[in-house]
Amino acid sequence: MIKLTKRQDEILEIVKRNGPITGKEIAEKLSVSRAALRPDLAILTMSGNLDARPRVGYFFNEKLGVKQQAERYIHQKVADFKAHPIVVEKSTSVYDAIVQLFLEDVGTLYAVDSEGHLAGVVSRKDLLRAAIGNRNLQELPVSVIMTRMPNIITIEPEATLFDAAKKMINYHVDSLPVVKEVDEQENTYLLVGRITKTTITRAYLEIMEEKSD
Amino acid sequence: MIKLTKRQDEILEIVKRNGPITGKEIAEKLSVSRAALRPDLAILTMSGNLDARPRVGYFFNEKLGVKQQAERYIHQKVADFKAHPIVVEKSTSVYDAIVQLFLEDVGTLYAVDSEGHLAGVVSRKDLLRAAIGNRNLQELPVSVIMTRMPNIITIEPEATLFDAAKKMINYHVDSLPVVKEVDEQENTYLLVGRITKTTITRAYLEIMEEKSD
Numbered sequence: 001m002i003k004l005t006k007r008q009d010e011i012l013e014i015v016k017r018n019g020p021i022t023g024k025e026i027a028e029k030l031s032v033s034r035a036a037l038r039p040d041l042a043i044l045t046m047s048g049n050l051d052a053r054p055r056v057g058y059f060f061n062e063k064l065g066v067k068q069q070a071e072r073y074i075h076q077k078v079a080d081f082k083a084h085p086i087v088v089e090k091s092t093s094v095y096d097a098i099v100q101l102f103l104e105d106v107g108t109l110y111a112v113d114s115e116g117h118l119a120g121v122v123s124r125k126d127l128l129r130a131a132i133g134n135r136n137l138q139e140l141p142v143s144v145i146m147t148r149m150p151n152i153i154t155i156e157p158e159a160t161l162f163d164a165a166k167k168m169i170n171y172h173v174d175s176l177p178v179v180k181e182v183d184e185q186e187n188t189y190l191l192v193g194r195i196t197k198t199t200i201t202r203a204y205l206e207i208m209e210e211k212s213d
Numbered sequence: 214m215i216k217l218t219k220r221q222d223e224i225l226e227i228v229k230r231n232g233p234i235t236g237k238e239i240a241e242k243l244s245v246s247r248a249a250l251r252p253d254l255a256i257l258t259m260s261g262n263l264d265a266r267p268r269v270g271y272f273f274n275e276k277l278g279v280k281q282q283a284e285r286y287i288h289q290k291v292a293d294f295k296a297h298p299i300v301v302e303k304s305t306s307v308y309d310a311i312v313q314l315f316l317e318d319v320g321t322l323y324a325v326d327s328e329g330h331l332a333g334v335v336s337r338k339d340l341l342r343a344a345i346g347n348r349n350l351q352e353l354p355v356s357v358i359m360t361r362m363p364n365i366i367t368i369e370p371e372a373t374l375f376d377a378a379k380k381m382i383n384y385h386v387d388s389l390p391v392v393k394e395v396d397e398q399e400n401t402y403l404l405v406g407r408i409t410k411t412t413i414t415r416a417y418l419e420i421m422e423e424k425s426d
Contacts, residue, residue: 074421098345102338107387124337125315131344132311162421165414174320174387174410197387197410201378204417208287208375 004049008040012060015050020057073207078164079157081203082178082193085110088142090119094130095137097122108175110191111146118154118179118191120146149187154179155195161203164195217262221253225273228263233270286420291377292370294416295391295406298323301355303332307343308350310335321388323404324359331367331392331404333359362400367392368408374416377408 004012007030014029015021023041027034041058044050051059086104088097090111097109101124111120122142130145131137155164155176164176178193217225220243227242228234236254240247254271257263264272299317301310303324310322314337324333335355343358344350368377368389377389391406 095345098341102342105385107337124320124341128311128337128341128344129315131341132308132350137345162418165418165421169411169414169418172318197414198382200414200417201382201410204413204420205375205378205382207417207420208378 004044005040008044011037011040011044012049015058016060019059020053022057026058073203074160074162076161076203077157078155078159078161078178078193078195081161081199082157082195083199085177085191085194087112087191088122089114090143090146091141093138094127094135094140094142094145097142098127098131098137101127107196108194109142110177110194111142112191115188116190117182118149118152118177118189119143120148121152121177122146123174149189152177154189156180157192161195161200165200168195168197168200217257218253221257224250224253224257225262228271229273232272233266235270239271286416287373287375289374289416290370291368291372291374291391291406291408294374294412295370295408296412298390298404298407300325300404301335302327303356303359304354306351307340307348307353307355307358310355311340311344311350314340320409321407322355323390323407324355325404328401329403330395331362331365331390331402332356333361334365334390335359336387362402365390367402369393370405374408374413378413381408381410381413 010030011026014026018025023034023037026041027037030037041050041052045052045058048061051061053059086100086106087110088100090113092100092111101109107124109122110118111122113119120143122145126145126147130140153167153171153173153176155167155178157178157180167176168174175194175196177191178195179189180192182188182190223243224239227239231238236247236250239254240250243250254263254265258265258271261274264274266272299313299319300323301313303326305313305324314322320337322335323331324335326332333356335358339358339360343353366380366384366386366389368380368391370391370393380389381387388407388409390404391408392402393405395401395403
C-alpha cells in the first residue's frame with residue numbers, strides 16, 4: 001500500500017464527494033493548474049484509488065477504499081494501543097496494593113520482581129478474596145495471592161488488537177500484560193504495557209464512528 | 214432492506230465466489246432449471262445485490278454488500294446482545310454479595326428493591342472498599358455501599374451497541390444495566406439485562422472475523 005501525499009489525499013476527498021468529476025474541475029477546486037495535477041492523478045489512478053473514464057471523469061474506487069480501511073483495522077498493533085501498566089513490587093502488602101488500585105483507578109495491578117520482570121497479576125477479585133479472608137492485609141505480600149508466571153495470559157507488542165481481543169474472550173480475562181520476552185527458558189518477560197477490554201471498546205467505537213459518518 | 218430467502222443467499226454466495234457467472238452456470242451449481250432461478254435473479258438484480266451485464270453474466274455488487282454489512286453493525290441493538298443481569302436484594306449483606314459475585318463470576322451486581330426495580334449498582338471496587346473498612350460485612354447491607362438511582366448510568370433495549378460503547382467510555386464504567394422505564398417521575402426502572410465491555414469486545418471480534426475472511 002503506497003503512502004499518499006497531502007495533495008493526493010485532498011484529491012481523493014474531492015473525488016469521493018463530487019465524483020464523477022473531470023481533472024479540470026479538480027484543478028479548479030484546488031486552485032492549481034491542470035498540468036500540476038497530472039502526476040498526482042496518474043499515481044492515484046495507477047494505484048487503483050481512482051478510476052478514470054474518458055469524457056466522464058474520475059471516480060472513487062469504493063471497493064479499494066473499503067478494503068484499505070478494513071485492512072487498516074485488521075493490522076492495528078498492540079504496540080500502538082497499549083496503555084501504561086500499573087506496577088507494584090511483588091513484596092508489596094495487599095493493603096498497599098488495594099490503595100494503589102484505587103489511586104490509579106485500574107482493574108488490575110502487575111507485580112514485578114526486583115529486576116523489573118513480570119512476576120504476577122493481581123486482580124480486583126484476588127484482592128477482594130484476600131480482604132474477606134480475615135488475614136492481616138498489611139503483612140500479607142501480593143506474591144501470595146497473585147496469579148504467577150507461567151499461568152499469566154500475555155500478549156506481545158507485535159500482535160494485533162484482534163489477537164488481543166481473541167485472547168481476552170477465550171481465556172476470560174479483562175486485561176493482558178504486554179510483554180517482551182527476555183529469556184524463554186527461564187520464563188522472564190519485561191512488562192511494557194497493558195491492553196484491556198476498554199482498549200477494545202475504544203477501537204470498536206473508532207470503527208463505528210467511521211461507519212456512521 | 215429486503216429479507217433474502219435461503220435460495221437467494223445461496224445465489225449471492227455463488228456469484229461472490231465465481232462472478233461474473235451466467236444464469237445457466239448458477240442453475241447448474243444449484244442443480245435446478247434456469248427457469249426456476251429466474252424470479253430469484255430478478256429480485257437480486259432489482260434490489261441492487263447483483264449487477265447483470267448482457268453476454269457476460271452476473272456480478273456481485275460489492276459496494277452494496279459492504280454498505281449493508283456496515284449498516285448491520287451500526288444497527289445492532291442492545292436488546293439482542295444483552296446478558297442476564299446478576300441481581301441481589303438491596304437488603305443483602307455485603308458478605309453475601311461478595312459470595313454471589315464469585316459464584317456468578319461477574320464484575321458487577323445489581324441491587325433491586327422489593328418490587329424488582331433497579332435500586333443500585335454494586336461494583337468489585339465498592340465491595341473491596343467495604344471489605345477493608347473494618348466493618349461487619351455480614352451485617353452491612355449493600356444498599357449502604359451501592360451507587361443509587363438516579364446516579365446510575367443505564368441504557369435502554371432499543372439503543373444500539375454503539376450507544377452503549379460510547380456511554381461506557383464517556384462515563385468510565387465497565388458495564389451498563391439495561392432498563393425499561395416504569396415511571397419517569399419516580400425514577401423507577403425495570404432491570405432487563407446488562408451490557409459489558411465483554412459484550413463490545415465480542416462485537417469487535419465479530420466484525421474483525423468477517424473482515425479477515
